[in-house]
Amino acid sequence: MPAVPILKTEALVLRAIEFSETSLVVWLFTRDHGRVHVIAKGARRARSPFEGALEPLVRAEVLFYRKARAEALETAKEVDPIDLHLGLRTALPRMVRGAYLAELLAAFSEPEVPAPETYDAAAAALALLARGPLSGLDLALARCELAVLGGAGLAPVLDRCARCRGPVFGEGVDRAWFSPGAGGALCLAHGDGERGTAAVTRDGLRPLLALALGREVDLTAAPAFRAVRGLLDAYVAFHLGRPLGLARRLEPVGPPARARGPGPRGGARQRTKR
Ligand SMILES: [Zn+2]
Numbered sequence: 706m707p708a709v710p711i712l713k714t715e716a717l718v719l720r721a722i723e724f725s726e727t728s729l730v731v732w733l734f735t736r737d738h739g740r741v742h743v744i745a746k747g748a749r750r751a752r753s754p755f756e757g758a759l760e761p762l763v764r765a766e767v768l769f770y771r772k773a774r775a776e777a778l779e780t781a782k783e784v785d786p787i788d789l790h791l792g793l794r795t796a797l798p799r800m801v802r803g804a805y806l807a808e809l810l811a812a813f814s815e816p817e818v819p820a821p822e823t824y825d826a827a828a829a830a831l832a833l834l835a836r837g838p839l840s841g842l843d844l845a846l847a848r849c850e851l852a853v854l855g856g857a858g859l860a861p862v863l864d865r866c867a868r869c870r871g872p873v874f875g876e877g878v879d880r881a882w883f884s885p886g887a888g889g890a891l892c893l894a895h896g897d898g899e900r901g902t903a904a905v906t907r908d909g910l911r912p913l914l915a916l917a918l919g920r921e922v923d924l925t926a927a928p929a930f931r932a933v934r935g936l937l938d939a940y941v942a943f944h945l946g947r948p949l950g951l952a953r954r955l956e957p958v959g960p961p962a963r964a965r966g967p968g969p970r971g972g973a974r975q976r977t978k979r
Contacts, residue, residue, distance in 0.1 A: 709770045709771060710770070710771040711768055711769070711770055711771070711782060712737075712738065712768070712769055712770075712771055712779075713766065713767070713768050714735040714736055714737040714738055714766075714767055715735065715736045715737075715764070715765070715766055715767070715787070715824070715828075716733040716734060716735040716736065716741070716764070716765055716766075716767045717733065717734045717762060717763070717764050717765075717807075717810065717824070717827060717828065717831065718731060718732075718733060718758075718759055718760060718761050718762060718763045718765065719732040719733065719734050719740070719761065719807045719810055719811045720732045720761055720807065720811065721745075721748075721759045721760070721761065723749065724744060725749075726749065727746065727747050727748070727749050727750050728744055728745060728746050728747065728748060728749060729744070729745045729748040729749060729755075729759060730742060730743070730744055730745075730778065731743050731744075731745050731748075731759050731781065732811060733767060734810045734811070734814050734824065734827065735767065735819075735824070736819070736821050736824040736825075737819050737821070738817060738819060739814055739815050739816055739817050739818040739819055739820055740810075740811070740814040740815060740816050740818075741769070741779055741816065742778055742779065742816070743767075743769050743778060743779040743780060743781040744778045744779070744780055744781065745759055745781040745784070746780065746781075748781075754783070755781070755784050757786070757789065758784040758785070758786045759784060760789070761803075761804070761807055762790050762793055762803050762804075762806075762807055762831060763786050763788070763789050763790065764786070764787045764788040764790065764828055764831065765784045765785055765786045765787055766783075766784075766785040766787060767781065767783070767784050767785075768781075768782040768783040768784075769781050769782055770782060788831075788832065788835075790803065790831055790832070790834075790835040791835070792834075792835035792836045793831075793834060793835045796839065798839060798842055798956075798958050799834050799835060799839075799842065801951060801954045801955065802834050802842050802843075802845075802846045802955070803831060803834050803835070804951055805846065805949065805951040805952070805954070805955060806827065806830060806831065806834070806846065806849060806850075808949050808950060808951055809850060809853055809941070809949060810823075810827055810853065812941075812945050812949065813853050813854070813856070813857045813859075813945075820856045822852070822856055823852055823853055823855075823856030823857075826848070826849050826852035826853070826856075827849055827852075827853070829845075829849075830845045830846065830848065830849035833845035834846065839958050840925050840958060840959075842958055843924035843925070843930055843933075843934075843955075843957070843958060844916075844921075844922060844924050846955075847913075847916055847922075847924065847933050847934075847937060848916060850937055850941070851916060851917055854940070854941075854944075859888075859940075859944055860917075861885075861888060861889035861890075861913075861917070861936075861940055862888050862889035862890060863889050863890050863910065863913060863914040863917050864890075864914060864917070864918070865890070866881075866890060866891050866892040866895055867884065867887045867888040867889040867890060867891055868887060868891055868892070868895040869892060869894070869895055871892055872892065873890045873891070873892055873910065874892075874907050875892065875893065878893060879906050879907040879908075880893060880904060880905075880906060880907075881893055881896070881904075881905055881906075881907075881910070882895070882896025882899075882902050882903070882904060882905060883902070883903055883904075883905040883910065883936055883939070884896060884899045884901065884902040884903075885901050885939055885940040885942075885943030885944060886899050886900055886901050886902070886943060887899050887902070890905065890910060901939065901943045903939065905936070908928075908932070909932045909935075909936075910932075910936070911932075912924070912929040912932050912933045913932065913933050913936050913937070916933065924957070925957065925958060925959055926957075927957050930957040931957075934952075934955055938952045
């Protein structure tokens with residue numbers, strides 16, 4: 706009888722589902738094998754060898770046995786955490802965005818289809834969501850979302866008309882269309898009739914276009930946040946046939962707290978102590 710192959714890869718835990726009294730079925734987004742569903746035997750026992758390692762959004766090195774039959778589950782052998790991303794649990798905006806990313810990765814990853822670039826983008830984004838400044842969370846998430854869409858072959862066309870490849874906005878014209886079904890922006894002449902097509906202004910398209918071109922965008926400003934989220938949410942919902950559950954939980958974080966105006970500062974406090 707041939708030996709069962711053992712595979713080793715890095716992975717992000719997407720979700721863990723109770724399978725039996727002692728076992729979990731865990732969805733992993735792996736760097737080398739795309740999405741993999743493993744059974745973690747004994748994971749629900751006290752003092753399990755997997756303890757703490759199978760929480761959603763943990764990044765880990767995973768060893769698993771290759772399944773014998775196509776319909777079977779892989780079996781987890783070892784899960785060695787690289788990053789628990791504990792910061793995600795310290796603030797609701799971090800947690801919601803992390804959970805949204807897990808939902809997005811589960812939806813757009815495919816079993817046995819390696820997507821190392823998407824994996825690397827997701828791992829980098831999770832580190833920022835867990836530990837980066839709050840003011841940068843939405844930038845990290847939207848960048849990663851574009852990477853996930855690109856990895857799935859669905860990168861939206863934003864810098865030209867997705868139909869005629871001409872300019873999206875004509876001279877002196879600030880209106881165009883955004884059509885998830887057509888694959889992105891459409892010039893005024895080409896937006897008719899496509900399901901899900903909505904009008905978009907030059908200002909409305911600009912922040913997402915800047916992101917797609919790799920530029921810095923301040924998404925703490927509510928108009929830019931809403932412009933980016935509105936287009937991404939519509940795009941994702943169209944291609945999945947449903948909106949992601951957590952999309953409506955995403956709210957702008959707001960600009961970083963500024964130093965307060967005139968008020969008691971260090972020196973003043975010291976004086977009042979005396
Ligand atoms: Zn056109």
